[in-house]
Amino acid sequence: MxxxxxxxxxxxxxxxxxxxxxxxxxxxxxxxxxxxxxxxxxxxxxxxxxxxxxxxxxxxxxxxxxxxxxxxxxxxxxxxxxxxxxxxxxxxxxxxxxxxxxxxPEPMKRSMSRQAEAERERRARIIAAGGEFRAASKLAQAASVMAADPAALQLRLLQTVVEVAAEKNSRTIVMPVPVEMLRFLDRVSRAADRAQREVRQDVVQARPRAGLHGRRQIARACSACGPLGPWLAVYSTFWPSSRVR
The missing domain is CATH 3.30.479.30 (Band 7 domain)
Incomplete structure (x- = not known):
């Protein structure tokens, strides 16, 4: 059968x-x-x-x-x-x-649906975080290479300018300041600050000496500051010594 x-x-x-x-x-x-x-x-x-x-x-x-x-x-x-x-x-x-x-039952179905959705979201976040981590690692490596070779950084800046200029809606191009120029300006600014502090110290030391000899020492000290020298000379002559730091 x-x-x-x-x-x-x-x-x-x-x-x-x-x-x-x-x-x-x-x-x-x-x-x-x-x-x-x-x-x-x-x-x-x-x-x-x-x-x-x-x-x-x-x-x-x-x-x-x-x-x-x-x-x-x-x-x-x-x-x-x-x-x-x-x-x-x-x-x-x-x-x-x-x-x-x-x-x-329907409540169990809804609960399982929420659980599955939470699991999918968790996996998506893990995948996104992994991608961001890998991208950050690559950017860090690229930054290290460019820092070691300034010419590579300049080429990258020029490439960015070319890409921006190639876009249809781009009418204005802002040229970036070279990094080396920024570093040079920073060094110049620090050197000027040091020179100004040294000149002020020399002025304070030379002020108590009376007569022409003291004023000549002040003038020589102020001339070391370049374009700021004449202004510092006038400042040191007419301003009270207690205000000079």
Whole structure:
């Protein structure tokens, strides 16, 4: 006799306390018609009851994730559990068991959807952070190379200007100040500050000396400051010595 399908559905609670409905199909074959008629009153109904009970028992020992992802393992366990009380006593052999559908309640579906969305967002952030880290590393390496070779930095600046000029909407191009010029201006500014402090110190030391000799020393000290010398000379002559720092 050919294998006959028998649908089985059961409301069950998993091991992790999730309520769900599991629908399965049991394919069985009558291998001993005498036992199927004599030893049981209605072998179809009895087989369905055994299948429903076994389905509830197996799902109760499994987690929700196992029922959703490990269908083959659950099917094999169901086949073994259902076949044991039906083949020898009733002459009914279970050929195959397949879990067809697992229905979750709506709150559980929404919770799983939020969890999956949070997991996708977490992975996306990790991927984005990894990309930013690699990009920052490459930029740091490029900055090190350009710092070692100023000509490379100048070429990069010129390339940027060319790219900006090639755009359709760019009508104004702001030329960047070369880095070497900025460094030179910084060195000049620091040197001027040091010279100004030294001149002020010399002026303070020469002021107490009266007469022409003292004024000549002040003039020589102020001349060391270049264009600021005449102004410092006037400043030192007419301003009280207590205000000079």
């Amino acid at each position: 050919g294998a006959r399908p028998r649908p089985v559905g059961q409301e069950t609670i998993t091991r992790d306390n999730v309520t769900m409905r599991v629908d399965a199909v049991v394919y069985y074959r009558v291998v001993d018609p005498l036992k199927a008629i004599v030893n049981v009153q209605d072998y179809k109904f009895a087989s369905a009851q055994v299948a429903a009970t076994s389905l509830r028992a197996v799902t109760g020992r499994s987690d929700m994730d196992q029922l959703l992802s490990e269908r083959e393992k659950v099917n094999a366990e169901l086949k073994t559990v259902i076949d044991q009380p039906t083949e020898q006593p009733w002459g009914i052999r279970v050929e195959r068991v397949e879990v067809r559908d697992v229905s979750l």
